[in-house]
Each structure stands twice: as structure tokens, then as C-alpha cells.
Amino acid sequence: MCNTPLHAFLAALPKAEHHMHLEGSLEPELLFELAAKNRITLPLSSDAAFASPASLRARYEAFQNLDDFLGYYYIGMSVLVDAADFEALAYAYFAKAASQGVRHAEVFFDPQAHTDRGVELATIVGSVRKAQDRAEADFGLSSELIMCLLRHLPLSSALETFKHANDAGYFKDGTLAAIGMDSSEKPFPPPLWKDLFAAAEGLGIRRTIHAGEEGPPLYVTQSLDVLHAQRIDHGVRALTEGDDALVARLVASKTLLTMCPISNVKLNCIPSIAAFPLRRLIETGVRFSINSDDPAYFGGYILENYCALQDVFDLSVREWETIAKGSIAGSWCSEERKAQLFLEIDDVVHAYVMENEEQ
Numbered sequence: 001m002c003n004t005p006l007h008a009f010l011a012a013l014p015k016a017e018h019h020m021h022l023e024g025s026l027e028p029e030l031l032f033e034l035a036a037k038n039r040i041t042l043p044l045s046s047d048a049a050f051a052s053p054a055s056l057r058a059r060y061e062a063f064q065n066l067d068d069f070l071g072y073y074y075i076g077m078s079v080l081v082d083a084a085d086f087e088a089l090a091y092a093y094f095a096k097a098a099s100q101g102v103r104h105a106e107v108f109f110d111p112q113a114h115t116d117r118g119v120e121l122a123t124i125v126g127s128v129r130k131a132q133d134r135a136e137a138d139f140g141l142s143s144e145l146i147m148c149l150l151r152h153l154p155l156s157s158a159l160e161t162f163k164h165a166n167d168a169g170y171f172k173d174g175t176l177a178a179i180g181m182d183s184s185e186k187p188f189p190p191p192l193w194k195d196l197f198a199a200a201e202g203l204g205i206r207r208t209i210h211a212g213e214e215g216p217p218l219y220v221t222q223s224l225d226v227l228h229a230q231r232i233d234h235g236v237r238a239l240t241e242g243d244d245a246l247v248a249r250l251v252a253s254k255t256l257l258t259m260c261p262i263s264n265v266k267l268n269c270i271p272s273i274a275a276f277p278l279r280r281l282i283e284t285g286v287r288f289s290i291n292s293d294d295p296a297y298f299g300g301y302i303l304e305n306y307c308a309l310q311d312v313f314d315l316s317v318r319e320w321e322t323i324a325k326g327s328i329a330g331s332w333c334s335e336e337r338k339a340q341l342f343l344e345i346d347d348v349v350h351a352y353v354m355e356n357e358e359q
Contacts (some may be wrong), residue, residue, distance in 0.1 A: 024294025
């Protein structure tokens with residue numbers, strides 16, 4: 001919880017989330033529950049962190065870097081086996097997000113990590129779709145699903161998975177909103193994926209990519225120039241280490257940066273929340289959103305990220321209004337949905353301002 005008077009306002013503020021890995025919302029308790037259900041043996045013999053949900057959560061507090069985290073992330077994925085598992089995972093996230101004011105979510109999933117274990121793509125997509133429909137009915141939360149491909153696997157695997165999804169009609173019918181790229185960043189520069197992104201662009205499919213988290217600002221430039229990416233996930237180094245020309249380009253193109261402050265600190269990409277380039281983002285006019293990334297592993301969902309920033313930067317109500325509206329503007333939902341969400345933001349801001357003027 002924030003240590004400022006704005007906590008109630010931040011909790012009520014309608015939010016859009018664009019950078020959240022469904023597999024990264026697998027809480028330790030659900031991980032152990034599904035492991036028992038599916039008779040998955042967790043590696044307790046080699047890692048004492050798997051003794052209990054509590055010890056595993058404690059280990060999550062000590063990630064050294066991205067690859068250290070990914071080791072646990074992929075072990076966690078192994079407990080997801082059948083349709084009920086994926087639906088339970090996704091619905092749990094949507095319920096938590098809705099409780100924190102998320103009104104629209106654009107979430108990632110990693111199909112290759114599951115299909116390589118024998119889980120059918122249709123099982124994953126169909127069960128997440130059910131969770132999306134339930135969340136819209138139960139909470140009024142709209143959502144889009146983004147298929148991320150894994151950078152540490154060969155290009156041929158990414159192309160095969162993309163073709164499978166496209167042949168199934170998932171992009172054409174709107175089941176999948178876009179493709180993305182995640183996993184280990186630094187050893188796998190963006191140009192490696194030129195053929196994949198060219199294929200997606202040729203079919204009119206939206207494209208996003210993790211860049212500028214561990215990799216240099218050059219990775220952001222390459223993502224724009226070589227891959228024609230329409231959105232950059234993370235991009236923190238473009239603001240902390242990049243030159244003014246790159247920042248100006250991001251402003252002019254209205255490219256959305258999906259920023260994850262707590263994640264950046266937990267993975268030692270920045271030393272503290274105070275080092276997050278929030279003021280530069282606001283002052284330069286870069287379009288960005290604040291997101292949770294892998295909240296079960298990093299100890300913070302979207303509201304915790306908002307609060308962490310507020311504790312350090314002490315933003316005004318109007319600044320948060322601008323951030324919230326910028327995130328809606330950069331979303332991939334319909335213009336009608338955006339207009340509805342803008343009005344919801346106006347209502348919350350107006351109510352807060354009127355209440356505080358009367359006091």
C-alpha cells in the first residue's frame with residue numbers, strides 16, 4: 001500500500017495492463033496445488049526452495065538477473081497440464097487484476113513452453129479464452145491475448161508455432177491479438193527474428209517485442225528499424241541510457257513502452273524505483289504504461305507498481321490521469337472501448353477532485 005493520501009484514488013483509477021505473462025501470475029500456492037494434482041515432481045532434491053510455497057516465495061525475493069528468474073519460471077510452467085489448469089491460472093489473474101482497477105488487459109502466453117511438453121495449442125488458447133469470457137461477464141474486464149515466442153529457441157520453432165496459430169485462424173478471428181518475443185534478451189538481438197516479424201507484418205498481424213530490459217538501447221532501435229515492431233515491452237534502457245534522438249523518435253511515433261518498475265528492480269536492471277525514468281517519460285511525452293510483468297514472482301501486481309512509483313515520485317492526480325489515459329490510448333482494443341474507458345477515468349478523477357475540494 002502507498003504511504004501517501006493518493007492510495008484510494010490509485011486503487012480506484014481505471015487501468016490498462018499491457019505487459020503481464022499469464023505464466024508469471026502462477027502463485028506458489030497454485031503451483032504446488034497443480035503439481036500435486038498432475039503428479040509433477042518438483043526439484044526439491046536439488047533446490048530447497050521447493051520445500052513449500054513459503055520457501056519458494058522467499059527464493060523469489062533473491063533473483064540475481066533475468067536468467068536466474070527464468071529458471072524458476074520454466075519449472076513453474078511444468079505444472080500446467082490440462083485445460084482446467086490454464087483456465088484457473090488465467091481467471092485467477094483476471095480476478096486479481098479487476099480487484100486492483102484493471103479494466104482492460106493485454107496478456108502474454110508462451111505456447112512453445114507448453115507444446116514442447118505435449119500440450120496442444122488449442123488447449124491453451126481455448127481455456128484462456130474461457131477465462132477471458134468469464135472475466136468480462138464477471139468483472140466487465142476486456143482483454144486481448146498475445147502469443148509470445150521464446151528467443152532462446154531456434155527461429156524455426158518460432159516460425160512453426162506462428163504458422164500453426166495462423167493456420168488455425170487465431171489471428172483472423174481475433175482470438176490472438178498479436179505476436180511478441182520474450183525470454184532471454186541479451187544473447188538474442190532483434191535482427192535474428194526478421195523473418196518471423198516480416199511474415200506477421202505481411203499478414204497484417206500486430207507485433208511487439210521485449211527490448212531494452214537487459215539489452216542496450218540499440219535493441220529498441222533494431223526492433224523498430226528491422227522488425228517494424230509497433231510496441232516495445234520494457235524499453236527502460238532507451239530512457240536511462242538512450243540518446244535524445246531515440247526518445248524523440250518514440251514520442252513522434254507514439255510507440256507504447258510497456259514498463260515494469262518492480263520487475264526492473266527485482267531483476268537488477270535498475271538499482272531502485274528511484275532510478276526508474278518516470279519523470280523523463282512524463283516530461284518528454286513518451287507513450288507508456290505501467291505493468292506487473294510476472295507478479296507472482298516479483299511480489300507486485302499493477303496496483304503495487306503504481307504505489308511504488310507514487311511513494312517515490314509523489315505524482316499529482318492530473319499526472320496519473322495522463323498516465324492512465326496514455327495507456328488506454330496505446331491499447332489494442334476498439335475505439336469504442338477506449339472511449340468508454342476514458343469516460344471511466346474522467347468519472348474517477350472528477351469524483352476525487354470534487355471530494356477533496358469539499359474537505
